[in-house]
Amino acid sequence: MIVKKITADSMGEAMERIKRELGKDAIILNTRQIKVGGFFGLFAKKKVELVASVDEHVPVPSVPIPTAEKTSETVRSTAIRPSIVTVSERPLPKELRHYAPLLAEPALQQVAERLHERLLATYYQTQQTDLTELLKEEVEAKLRVAASTARYIMLTGPTGVGKTTTIAKLAAHHTLLKNQRVGLITTDTYRISAIEQLKTYADILGIPIHVAYDLDDFERARQALQECDIVLVDTAGRNFLDEGYVEQLQNRHDFTETDVFLVLSLTSKYRDLLQIRERFGKIPLSGVIFSKADETSELWSMFGLAEETELPIYCVTTGQEVPEDITFATADELSRMIVERGMR
């Protein structure tokens, strides 16, 4: 890698020299205005200082030098973007090639260009090739983690993502670890096995469970569970896809004391997750629960969703075992998990 510092009278002149000396693939690392000469700060001449670099593996081509009129512009701001070449148009130097698949990740498309620039700039400034910490910083800046203090927690989401299993894990967490009185309601009455599944967990934990076939049942269940500190509501995904149902439920239930979490499986494709989030947007969501983190080799969707939807993460599930396979990790822990898994 060649790094060059150039001092010139104008930015145009500096750019022209960089282009001539380092070629059109040069990357501008820094620009600033400086004062040269003078006497006690008086009569100093304003100059522009520009630091640029080019990868040694890139041959310095001979480029036609622009005419003087085109480049003799006066500089108004020091915060310029490189006009020689867009950084993302540049291939990564071979030391950073292992980051290329990462930058092509669908879940990272919103930030890929900025990430590309940051990776290159950090590499050229520090010569570091392990940029894990930089990535972690980027991810952590976007992730939001939300705790819930609501009295009702409702889970919604597509079929088979792990809603009922997660309800069971949450029920155990609140009963055994938090010592709270927990009640369960299920509105998933489409399949007998779904009711049986949750009843089994309720029996093991010794907590009450109510099956709500309609909204009147739901109301009665709420009354019956008035003594509970927290009520966990399992739903069939299709409940919250039905606009009529959502409207009636909103008329009858006070959502100010309810957190609705959308359960998304990390085994789904990122684009599908975005669509699912759209489809389940009929009810205001408090956040997301990511399930099946144990079944995938990368977790970038968590970052992509946070970037795109700004929904906070409530918890992540990591296996089929009830109650242990659930984590209420911090943003710091989650971003480390996402980056380390993604770099394997």
Ligand SMILES: Nc1nc2c(ncn2[C@@H]2O[C@H](COP(=O)(O)OP(=O)(O)OP(=O)(O)O)[C@@H](O)[C@H]2O)c(=O)[nH]1
């Ligand atoms: N590997 C893995 N499997 C999970 C996890 N959470 C749930 N499962 C499994 O996923 C399958 C479906 O889980 P359920 O809890 O029944 O999913 P659901 O969303 O309630 O499904 P429906 O009620 O049919 O919509 C079961 O085999 C669970 O054991 C997880 O975090 N990791």
Ligand SMILES: [Mg+2]
């Ligand atoms: Mg279920």
